[in-house]
Amino acid sequence: MYVSVQFVRNRSGKVLALVQGYTFYLEKQCNYTQLWRCTKGGRCKARFTLPNDQLMFVKSCLNHQHKFQKYIVEDGVYIKQNKTQIMFAKSRYGKDMVLLGDYTYSFVNKCISKSTTNWRCSSHNHKGCLAKVVLDSKKKVIAVKGKHNHKPFDYKIHKDYCQLIPLPSGRKLLKIGCHTYSSNNKDTGGLTTWYCSKRISKKCPASAKLYNGELTVVLKDHTH
């Protein structure tokens, strides 16, 4: 059976096979064949075997127990498009913020009787944007109200302190205040994620997001 297999990399550089919208990882490399398994693992038994030198399935089972995620492939990199993914961050003034889709929202108030919280677009004050988000007590999105009257990522945090330092390897080092960050991306165009240089030595979870080389947001506090 001939199928279309596309080889891509994930954000951390690992090779994945993309078949019918699903991603597979290389589970076993044998002398003449490769066994690829669905990255979902667990109950999903989807897998296939490829000869080392041909894009032809020797054996395959492509019945997944789940739907595939929306994604885009940008320069061979597989990027999940999870628009409802929600993240929490602090602005440079220490205010709580929510990142949802490509927009950031600032905390407005809490509704005690319904134990929900209300957030409005961070561009409310300088652009008059009326988009709002309501979260329940478990910080799940209940409602997104209104449309944004502007493009995403016009709200920059820590912008003044952001500096990109070229390294001999061709990669860049991001410096924000006293902290440095590194990224797998050589190119700083589009949206890129940067991880604290002490993420291994100090188990620091802090990361930063850049949009076309400009700092957009810092996620999570440094542990050092």
Ligand SMILES: [Zn+2]
């Ligand atoms: Zn699967």
Ligand SMILES: [Zn+2]
């Ligand atoms: Zn807005």
Ligand SMILES: [Zn+2]
């Ligand atoms: Zn850190």
